Amino acid sequence: MSNSLMxxxxxxxxxxxxxxxxxxxxxxxxxxxxxxVTVFSGDNCIFLAQYTPFGTIAIHxxxxxxxxxxxxxxxxxxxxxxxxxxxxxxxxxLLIVLYVPGLxxxxxxxxxxxxxxxxxxxxxxxxxxxxxxxxxxxxxxxxSWLMEFDADFQTxxxxxxxxxxxxxxxxxQPQSFKIGLNTVINLLTHPPTGLTVRLWxxxxxxxxxxxxxxxx
Numbered sequence: 301m302s303n304s305l306m307x308x309x310x311x312x313x314x315x316x317x318x319x320x321x322x323x324x325x326x327x328x329x330x331x332x333x334x335x336x337v338t339v340f341s342g343d344n345c346i347f348l349a350q351y352t353p354f355g356t357i358a359i360h361x362x363x364x365x366x367x368x369x370x371x372x373x374x375x376x377x378x379x380x381x382x383x384x385x386x387x388x389x390x391x392x393x394l395l396i397v398l399y400v401p402g403l404x405x406x407x408x409x410x411x412x413x414x415x416x417x418x419x420x421x422x423x424x425x426x427x428x429x430x431x432x433x434x435x436x437x438x439x440x441x442x443x444s445w446l447m448e449f450d451a452d453f454q455t456x457x458x459x460x461x462x463x464x465x466x467x468x469x470x471x472x473q474p475q476s477f478k479i480g481l482n483t484v485i486n487l488l489t490h491p492p493t494g495l496t497v498r499l500w501x502x503x504x505x506x507x508x509x510x511x512x513x514x515x516x
Contacts, residue, residue, distance in 0.1 A: 309354050310338055317346040322361055329378065330371040330458065337374070339364075346482050349373045351380035353390065372459055372467045379454035386447055392440040403433045444489040452496045461500065468493040 311321045319340035326336050338358040349359045357377045363370050380386060407429025414422035456464045 306354065310352070310356060310358075313352050313354065314338070314340045314358060317350065318342050319345045319358070319360070327370075327374065329374050335378070344482065346485050349377050351377045351386070355381075357381060368463070369467050372455065372464070375458050376451050376455045379451035380447065382454075383447060383450060389440065389443055389447070392443050395436045396440060400433050400436050403429050403436070407433065441488045445491045448490050449496060449499065453500060456500055461497070465493070465497060 314321050319342040322339040322341050324336060324338050326334050328334050335357070338352075338356055339361050340358055341361050345360060347360075348363055349357070351357055357374070359370075359373060359377070363373050407426045410422045410425040410429060413419055414426060452464070459467075
């Protein structure tokens, strides 16, 4: 893929999350490794940072204002970059595009026939169509949560749980608390920080119990 085409795709993707390309620069992670990131700007971006479908890490320019927060964000997105299995998110997302609209239309049609003809079988088809639509819609969301849990766990191993809890309060900026598209997308694709912390503690508490039992 040519550099010009890659640059165009980067800008297109940034526009899709309401961001604008600023620059490409080389940064140093907390462990001293250098890597190239795409810097973007925007007052109402859906994400502050993202590992893009094109194999690049994009970070909002405001993240650079706090070095500790920047280290957290870069570590988290690098963890996503190391998730070789993350490519499954693309075909899972296509399920929504290709099948959910048709299922919903079919379900609405069945509901219309059930009402007009008093047909309980059509009402059953409506129910099955809605359930199938919800299931297909939930699959990519569940997969995204799995990716986020994994990336957060890898990040906690490096920066520590207390630092993670302190820094993740930046995850949603004040404008993101307004009921709108940003809030919905974040909730669908990212588990709450509190749930991540509880799951981390539960897993490591169980692990500590197993180590103790083996020693005994």
